[in-house]
Structures are given as structure tokens and as C-alpha cells.
Amino acid sequence: MADAYTRIADAIVPSVYAQYSFEEHVQSLEIYQAGILFSDPAISSKLSMGGRSVDMPGWKDLGNDPSEPVNDDPADSIEMKKIGSRREVAARNVRAQAWGVPDLTAILAGDDPQKLIVRRQTEYWQRANKLTLLGILKGVLADNVANDGGDLVRTTGASIVDTDIIEAAYLMGDRADKFRTIWMHSKQMKALKLADLIDYVPSSEQGRPLIPYYMGLRCVVDDDIPVAAGVYTAFMFKDKAILWNELPVNSEGGPLEFDRKPRQGHGGGVTEMVGRRHFVAHVPARAFSTPRPPASSPPTPSWPWRRTGTAPPPA
Numbered sequence: 001m002a003d004a005y006t007r008i009a010d011a012i013v014p015s016v017y018a019q020y021s022f023e024e025h026v027q028s029l030e031i032y033q034a035g036i037l038f039s040d041p042a043i044s045s046k047l048s049m050g051g052r053s054v055d056m057p058g059w060k061d062l063g064n065d066p067s068e069p070v071n072d073d074p075a076d077s078i079e080m081k082k083i084g085s086r087r088e089v090a091a092r093n094v095r096a097q098a099w100g101v102p103d104l105t106a107i108l109a110g111d112d113p114q115k116l117i118v119r120r121q122t123e124y125w126q127r128a129n130k131l132t133l134l135g136i137l138k139g140v141l142a143d144n145v146a147n148d149g150g151d152l153v154r155t156t157g158a159s160i161v162d163t164d165i166i167e168a169a170y171l172m173g174d175r176a177d178k179f180r181t182i183w184m185h186s187k188q189m190k191a192l193k194l195a196d197l198i199d200y201v202p203s204s205e206q207g208r209p210l211i212p213y214y215m216g217l218r219c220v221v222d223d224d225i226p227v228a229a230g231v232y233t234a235f236m237f238k239d240k241a242i243l244w245n246e247l248p249v250n251s252e253g254g255p256l257e258f259d260r261k262p263r264q265g266h267g268g269g270v271t272e273m274v275g276r277r278h279f280v281a282h283v284p285a286r287a288f289s290t291p292r293p294p295a296s297s298p299p300t301p302s303w304p305w306r307r308t309g310t311a312p313p314p315a
Helices: 041-047 103-109 113-119 121-148 162-178 186-194
Strands: 053-059 085-102 181-184 199-201 211-214 217-221 235-237 242-247 256-261 270-282 286-288 305-307
Touching: 041 053, 041 242, 041 270, 085 103, 085 113, 085 121, 103 113, 113 121, 113 270, 121 242, 121 270, 162 235, 181 186, 186 217
Parallel strands: 085 286, 181 217
Antiparallel strands: 053 085, 085 270, 181 235, 199 211, 211 217, 242 270, 256 270, 286 305
């Protein structure tokens, strides 16, 4: 893809003394406040030594063998049982994005877009990371369909009703009440609202909007949810369902690097900015199965994952 720069045509050239305005992005970032993500400092410590991924060995739970009655026969020894182990693999994500601003753009626009780019880094990376997270979740669902018969996926077609969510939760059997959050598209939310199935709970923060709930599940509404042929995906989570660790950007340029190109713009000058983020996103009881997606992949691929051990995934 060819380089793209913010040109004069992309800016509004106001009258003298007019204030340059910026239209805020409308994507929802509520997913970060819903209690789904958690961090583990041990992961950052392991990846500080390098490597594209980190192994996370762990123990399986004790089996469901019934207890046995005892007796007084010295020759009768109880059979020994063992505890199993599993190996999880979390992948390091190394991501970047770049922006270019010719000096003439700032001069004629009456405001400096460089300042805006710097100011909006946090919000940009929240949105970009959210798309990465959606790609990972799509991969987890694809793995479940391909390798486990889709036993944790309920297909409802293009519609959604209250019983669909109940049926989906009970794919986890007696652990159905562990779910705390549902991440859905606005059209799914609309259907539930029209059926008068949504309750609103005040936020703990003064002045914040009321938080929507459906049968005790916090509803996070987001139009970046995958849609294919009119079918909308929704994800259900327990608390702290996904490990997310931000890692330090230890490259020479750091998390945001500037580069001046004085000859570009026919001598007017161009400033290039490159933003970088390093992080680990991991769904427990899963193993990342490839070192990285192909170079030709889109920014948010459905990366391949595989289940490890016998424990079902948390979401």
C-alpha cells in the first residue's frame, strides 16, 4: 500500500482566527471498562528476555473420581491417581502505525495536526487493540467449530431473542451463571430493547451514563462486532476472561518517534510520526499455534489458536 499523508485537501482551511475543530471518533471503548481484561506481571517479566511467545505451563484440576471407603486390610492399598498438566502459549504482539504531515498543511489550516496526532495516541491504540482482540476471539471460535464440534457456539442466524442468550450460556452447563458480560452489536441490543429486556444500573461514577444489563449480564455494545451475511456475532465472558499485558517499547525510537523530511513537499518539509505498541493478549486454556500471521494478512486476522488440556475456555 502506498504511503498516505495528511494533505491540504484533507484539512479544513479556516478564516483568520477561526478555531480548528476535531470530530471525535464514535467507536465505543467500553470493553476496556467491563472487567473482562486482566494482567499478569509474570508474563511481562518472561518476555523482557526476548522471544516471540511465552510458554505458560500449568496444572489441570483434580479429576472427578469418587472418594472410596476405607477398611482395615493392610494388604489393600488404595489406587494412586495423578494430576495432569497443560501447556499454554501466549504470543507477543508488536504493532505500529505511521502518520505524515506536510508543514504547508499546518500553515494553511491554522492549526497543527501533529499535536492532535500525539494527543489522540491513547484513543487510537485502544481502538486498534480492540480490533486485534476481536480477531483473536474470532480465531478462538473458529478453533472451537473446527476441533470441538462448535460445542461452545450457538448459531441463531440473523436474529436474537432472549432465549438465545440463555441457551448460549447453558452450553457451559452448571457454569452458566459464571458469565458477567456480553459484547454485542447495536442491532442485537436494539432487538433486546424492543423486547423490553434491558435494565439500567447507575454507574459508580457521578455523571456517567447508566449501564445496560440483560439478566445480570453487563451489555457492551459495539458496531465493530463481526458481521457476515447479516449474521451478528456476540461474545459472552466471565470476569477476567482475557489476559492483556502491555509491554515496554524498547526499540530505539520508543512508542512514538518523529522523523523530519525537509526536502519533501518540494522543500516545504514533512514530519513523519510512527507509533508503536507491544503487548500480549491471551485467552486462558489456549495456545497460540503459529509464530505470527502472514505478511499479507489484514490488520485484524482470525489468528489460529488451539485448546490446551481439558478445561473449557472462559468465554
